[in-house]
Amino acid sequence: MLRIKIQHKYRLTCTQCGYLTPNFWTWFEQDQQCPKCGSKHSEVWYNRRYQRLPRLIGRTPNSFWHYFPFLPLLRRRHIISKGEGAIPVERWIFLEEFAKKKYGLDLNVHVYRNDLNGGTGTFKDIAASLAASLFNEIGINQYCIASTGNSATAYAKYLSLAKVNCSVFMPEDAIKTSEATISSYGQQVFRVMGDYAKAKEIAVGYARLHNIPISTGNIDPIRIEAKKTMVFEWLRQMDKFPDVYIQAVSGGTGPIAIDKGIREIKQVYPGLKNPRFLLVQTDGCDPMVQAWEDAEAAGFPEGFEKKYPIINNPQTEVPTLATGNPATYPIVAKLVKKSGGSFLRMHEKKLVPVGKLTAYEQKVIPGPASAVSIAGFFVALRKNLIKNGETVLLNIGEGPNRAPYFLEQMIYTSHNVYNVDECAPHSIDDYRAQLWNEVMRD
């Protein structure tokens, strides 16, 4: 723990009124909000020369802590890391070939493999690593979070590494494997009988009652600062910055962080702009898509982003994405509009077919939320949202390890046998047509 409170590395600026918070000690004393206007959305800005960034981008990282000068931690000795954020951007040729064959498009299709993160193998590890390190530095030893699974699992692990107690509030339908993982680290789980919105409500009450800081969700500056390093990594790994970015969306930290990262480094990368955000939800929980479709039909009237439906108790196969009350839609929708992007819906009945196809063609088994993102690529092509010559980046955020029920549905080559006469060799290629057909047919 560090006792100094005067530091010159960074400060937080309120996005609503510009109020300056000098450090994270004060930010938590202020209950993680602006004391002037009450907004919870402050951004971290650094008193740094960004000339150093291109040099860092020229070198291979061991983790996202490679970008330490541009993260809000003062001492490297407080870092809690498991190699998160040092993940590859891969080219997935089978998707390029498909776009060429079916739509005549020459695309570069890349996939950002968040499922390979060191900590828990999800999109959430970098944020949890930054949170754990920061709490280590400023001396927070109790925290709480409401989560549908991946965030809580990552926070539970990293905070236990930092010896921070973390109480997790999960909705009734959260995946049992996530609950087991969190519990096994010794962190406390409250399974809330109700949906994610209800879990959040109880968590807020608990935080207030016990005066414990709570994760503020998608606009939490800690999460945004961690995730903005995605931009640095794409600059490092890709020949060309993506024109199109596809992600399964729940609350939208991804696009908010990308936008922040790009604005932050404008000085040294003046030509950089947001990719077109194509954000995907499933038909089981699609409030953002519904809001967007209504706004589009009405010609995006002034203030369109403030209107969105709330889905109570969403019934979905992807609990990770079950945000029925998308409070960040106003921020995310504006970013999507400005980027020329869109919100897309995929059908949950396609999750397993997309999972099987990806495992077969690429030998990467996606988790359900990753299958949503990959399905979004097919939807985007069908809707003519990707142009010839463009570079597309799909962000996939989880492998199948926390969704065993999903993986089990991928069995399709097994035979139950009683004797050797029933067993004959096979040819892998014979499955291809069937797997593509399952994905393509209506």
Ligand SMILES: Cc1ncc(COP(=O)(O)O)c(C=O)c1O
């Ligand atoms: C694997 C995965 N993909 C996508 C998301 C959506 O992330 P967000 O909407 O916060 O950008 C999440 C988390 O909710 C996730 O765990």
Ligand SMILES: [Zn+2]
């Ligand atoms: Zn303010």
